[in-house]
Amino acid sequence: MVGPAESGEVRAGGLKVSGMRETAISFASGKLTLDGVIGLPLELDSTFPMVVVCHSHPLFGGAMDEAVVSSICQALAQRGIASLRFNFRGAGERSVTKTALGVEEHHDVKAALAVAKGWPGIDGRRIGLVGYSFGASVILAGLSSFKTAKALALISPT
Numbered sequence: 001m002v003g004p005a006e007s008g009e010v011r012a013g014g015l016k017v018s019g020m021r022e023t024a025i026s027f028a029s030g031k032l033t034l035d036g037v038i039g040l041p042l043e044l045d046s047t048f049p050m051v052v053v054c055h056s057h058p059l060f061g062g063a064m065d066e067a068v069v070s071s072i073c074q075a076l077a078q079r080g081i082a083s084l085r086f087n088f089r090g091a092g093e094r095s096v097t098k099t100a101l102g103v104e105e106h107h108d109v110k111a112a113l114a115v116a117k118g119w120p121g122i123d124g125r126r127i128g129l130v131g132y133s134f135g136a137s138v139i140l141a142g143l144s145s146f147k148t149a150k151a152l153a154l155i156s157p158t
Contacts, residue, residue, distance in 0.1 A: 020077035029089065029111035036086030036112065037064060038119060041077045049126035050082040050116045052149070054109060054135025057158070058091035068132050068155070081128075084116050088138070106142030113148040126150060133158050 020039045027034055041048060055069045056062030064085040073083040088105050109129070117124040128151035131139040136157035139146065 027111060027115045029108045032089050034086050034108060035092050036084055039073045039077055039083040041080050043080060047121055047123040048082040050084060050122045051076055051128040051130055052112045052116050053083055053085040054131040054138060056132050057134035058088055062134055063087055063091045072130055082122060084112055086112050105138045106145060109138060109142060110145060113146060117148050
């Protein structure tokens with residue numbers, strides 16, 4: 001795990017976006033180890049809600065650092081909401097396994113939700129899920145097993 005780093009103000013589409021503290025993490029999903037990034041708003045608060053953000057398809061370059069996912073996390077931080085973005089199996093530099101083409105990735109989402117719920121400074125009763133493209137489809141397919149999530153947003157499910 002890498003220590004936190006503050007990202008300063010960023011201009012996104014001409015809008016000023018406030019920064020956030022980011023911490024690189026890794027966590028287990030079954031026998032696999034997945035990489036992720038926790039983003040916390042810079043404002044000091046006792047607890048934050050958190051949203052787990054799921055990226056597009058790894059076979060088409062989808063990963064936790066893609067522009068749409070990063071923009072979502074920045075927008076959440078600006079509104080006082082923490083985020084956890086992570087690489088599905090088959091995505092990112094660490095990946096030694098191929099994507100399961102949506103069959104097993106719901107386990108990755110469930111593992112990420114468990115990390116979010118137990119993260120220090122996070123209100124485990126206020127956890128949400130956002131999925132983009134493939135990530136949205138994975139969430140839809142496994143929705144009944146994501147009981148920790150109290151809010152849901154799906155962007156362009158495939």
